[in-house]
Amino acid sequence: MKWIIVLSLALWYSSICFGQKVSISIEGGYQLKSALSSPRTTWELNSDGSNEIYKFSFGEGILLGTTIMYHLKPNWQIGLKANYILSNLENAPASSDYKSEMFRFIPQTKFYWRKGKWSAFGSIGLIVGRGKFKQSYQRFDVNTSSGIKDIYRVNEYTGGFSFGVNNSIGIEYEANSKINWYLMLDNYTQSYGPRQREILQYEVDGIDRLEDISESGRIQKYEDFLTWEELSITATDNKEIRIFYPYSSLGLSLGITIPLIKESKR
Amino acid sequence: MSMRNFLVSFLLILSFHGLAQKLSISFEGGYQHKLATAKKWDGKPATDQFGNSGLGLINYSLGQGMIAGTEIMYRLNPNWQVGLGVNYLIGSKMEFWIGDTFQSKMLRLIPQANFRINHNKVSPFFSSGFIVGFGQIISSRDYGDIVSKRSKGLSFGFKNSFGVDIQTNTRINFFIKTDIYTQSYGPKQSEKIVWGKDFDLLPSKTVSEIFVDYVDSIGENEIQDPNKPSKALRRFYPFSSIGVNLGLVIRMFGQ
Numbered sequence: 203m204k205w206i207i208v209l210s211l212a213l214w215y216s217s218i219c220f221g222q223k224v225s226i227s228i229e230g231g232y233q234l235k236s237a238l239s240s241p242r243t244t245w246e247l248n249s250d251g252s253n254e255i256y257k258f259s260f261g262e263g264i265l266l267g268t269t270i271m272y273h274l275k276p277n278w279q280i281g282l283k284a285n286y287i288l289s290n291l292e293n294a295p296a297s298s299d300y301k302s303e304m305f306r307f308i309p310q311t312k313f314y315w316r317k318g319k320w321s322a323f324g325s326i327g328l329i330v331g332r333g334k335f336k337q338s339y340q341r342f343d344v345n346t347s348s349g350i351k352d353i354y355r356v357n358e359y360t361g362g363f364s365f366g367v368n369n370s371i372g373i374e375y376e377a378n379s380k381i382n383w384y385l386m387l388d389n390y391t392q393s394y395g396p397r398q399r400e401i402l403q404y405e406v407d408g409i410d411r412l413e414d415i416s417e418s419g420r421i422q423k424y425e426d427f428l429t430w431e432e433l434s435i436t437a438t439d440n441k442e443i444r445i446f447y448p449y450s451s452l453g454l455s456l457g458i459t460i461p462l463i464k465e466s467k468r
Numbered sequence: 469m470s471m472r473n474f475l476v477s478f479l480l481i482l483s484f485h486g487l488a489q490k491l492s493i494s495f496e497g498g499y500q501h502k503l504a505t506a507k508k509w510d511g512k513p514a515t516d517q518f519g520n521s522g523l524g525l526i527n528y529s530l531g532q533g534m535i536a537g538t539e540i541m542y543r544l545n546p547n548w549q550v551g552l553g554v555n556y557l558i559g560s561k562m563e564f565w566i567g568d569t570f571q572s573k574m575l576r577l578i579p580q581a582n583f584r585i586n587h588n589k590v591s592p593f594f595s596s597g598f599i600v601g602f603g604q605i606i607s608s609r610d611y612g613d614i615v616s617k618r619s620k621g622l623s624f625g626f627k628n629s630f631g632v633d634i635q636t637n638t639r640i641n642f643f644i645k646t647d648i649y650t651q652s653y654g655p656k657q658s659e660k661i662v663w664g665k666d667f668d669l670l671p672s673k674t675v676s677e678i679f680v681d682y683v684d685s686i687g688e689n690e691i692q693d694p695n696k697p698s699k700a701l702r703r704f705y706p707f708s709s710i711g712v713n714l715g716l717v718i719r720m721f722g723q
Contacts, residue, residue, distance in 0.1 A: 239506060429516075444507060446507050
């Protein structure tokens with residue numbers, strides 16, 4: 203996370219240099235799933251033996267973010283948005299839980315249309331995301347030799363970048379010269395293909411059996427290309443072609459903008 | 469198609485109230501590139517940069533392809549317009565295995581709102597709309613030996629656009645815009661439309677072999693009747709995209 207600190211410092215430095223033309227915003231909101239999906243891996247067997255699809259997007263959840271914008275013109279800005287989305291999903295019939303986190307860096311451009319103290323705006327940006335998610339599930343594993351076993355497993359999916367597009371429209375109200383309020387409709391179109399899956403917990407009938415799985419056996423790598431040798435059953439590394447998970451969402455966010463700019467022309 | 473009836477009645481109602489002079493109609497076309505992709509199966513045979521052969525990732529969205537459409541908008545005031553967009557997507561053919569392809573088609577109805585910042589020559593605008601899509605996915609296996617059509621079921625999503633409107637001295641303006649579609653589609657039925665390229669085997673197949681109903685859940689012990697469609701779990705395909713569209717607007721109202 204060193205690069206986040208470096209980036210933040212660079213941003214603060216630039217805000218000092220260009221302080222006259224910079225504004226900073228802080229926002230929060232809730233996102234609902236859109237362009238939902240049901241990847242094959244989440245076609246989970248229900249505890250009663252039936253099958254059910256699970257429609258979800260990891261984009262659903264609480265969103266917190268900050269934006270720093272440079273004013274090119276009174277009505278045209280460019281800058282960077284950084285936000286964090288936390289998603290807690292439950293697929294109850296399959297006894298599965300998902301917890302996803304995603305940091306997004308969004309270089310963006312924003313346009314304003316002003317009328318008195320009110321203004322309308324629209325923005326568009328490119329998302330570069332760093333994400334991870336945890337999947338926990340409980341299963342009854344039926345085996346002819348050993349009978350029914352109660353399995354509990356936690357997998358963590360990490361690594362790789364996620365790309366997408368963010369766009370928003372909203373209204374802003376100038377409360378006073380120091381602060382503006384805004385409400386916006388925020389749209390994310392994104393997916394994420396992790397590079398690695400690691401088994402973090404493995405319990406059989408309530409007893410920790412993680413030690414039974416070798417260190418290398420706990421790790422599954424996801425690649426964009428695999429040779430036939432790597433795909434053969436004799437291959438030593440666990441490698442699979444990458445799977446993408448949905449992160450698209452639509453939601454409302456509420457925020458405040460602190461203009462560091464002294465604008466004369468409104 | 470009920471869409472035509474809807475459009476006609478929409479127009480009729482508006483003109484009945486003598487409001488047609490506040491209407492504008494636009495025509496547009498463009499190419500959309502995949503966005504918010506998913507992977508298809510386990511990849512397809514490929515070669516890497518070192519010449520090794522193996523399997524490569526297929527990163528796809530069925531929203532990629534050519535789009536042509538029209539919009540009819542009603543002007544509420546100089547800045548705001550509301551209306552309906554209709555467009556048609558012919559998806560790019562995607563090869564997911566040697567000789568096996570996927571191709572999408574989708575008709576989209578998009579009730580939308582448009583906000584315009586008026587300038588003399590070049591006016592920026594943005595619009596947002598809700599998509600109701602009628603799609604189909606044609607999958608062809610073994611160089612067209614077995615072709616199936618996945619269809620039925622509605623697809624929902626959002627469309628967002630940013631662009632500039634270039635004014636002329638006539639009733640016609642030109643525009644260029646970026647369109648973003650955030651969408652997925654889970655067909656509810658699959659039907660084999662070709663079974664045997666050289667020798668038609670389709671008549672010899674049962675209903676359950678030809679038709680598959682995609683459902684959200686399947687019970688534990690479902691018995692298959694050969695005279696009824698078979699059942700499989702529904703799957704959602706990505707239809708998100710981003711692209712550049714060009715078009716022209718004809719104002720029906722006077723300046």
